[in-house]
Amino acid sequence: MTRTRRATAIIGIGQTDWSGDWRRVRAGEKPADSVGYAAQAFQDALRDSGIPKDDIDGLIVGPTTAYERMGEVLGLNVRWGGQADAVQSVLQAQMAIEAGYAKVIALVYGNDQRSAGTQYGGPSAMGGQSFLSYVYHSPWGMTSQGALYALT
Structure with missing residues (x-):
């Protein structure tokens, strides 16, 4: 392997409140859909990163999420992005940064499979x-x- 020219790092992580959400569902509250869960995790990751949302110029979403809809919901205006699974999203983000397509890429995934009965x-x-x-x-x-x- 050759050494990359640009440094890449994960600067923020986020997740939803799984146990709290399960308690709310059991109490009869309507759960979020996969896009809602992804948006919650994104906001948590954005706070964790300490960067402004406007610095994000790339977006990769999970394969079950619509890329265009997620960008719209999150209020992102990116210049590069797509869809990938967990491992491929990290690799694609690193390659996009290396190639100069983007500088800060959000990797976003939401999953409502339990509440959706999958x-x-x-x-x-x-x-x-x-x-x-x-x-x-x-x-x-x-x-x-x-x-x-x-x-x-």
């Missing part, structure tokens, strides 16, 4: 159309992201 694994697993690889792995019970990632 089922992983088994014959009723979610994602037959979205995650076509499940079709090829289902005879062996590999019908979830967790199962597929565990092998790698």
Whole structure:
């Protein structure tokens, strides 16, 4: 591997209040959707980073999130971005910074699968159309992201 010219670092992290959210759902409150969860985590990461939102010029969102909608919700006007999974988003951000496409990139993901009733694994697993690889792995019970990632 060659050494990169530009330094990259993770400068802020954020997450939602998982246990508090679960208590609210059990109490009958309506949970956030995946975009709402992502926005909450983004705000937390922005506070943690200590930088102004206007410094962000790149955005990568999780594969189940609409890139354009997330940028709109977060109030970001970026010049570079896209979608990627957890590992690829870090690599893509580093390469984009190295190439000079952006200087500060937000990696944002939201997931409401529990409250949305998403089922992983088994014959009723979610994602037959979205995650076509499940079709090829289902005879062996590999019908979830967790199962597929565990092998790698």
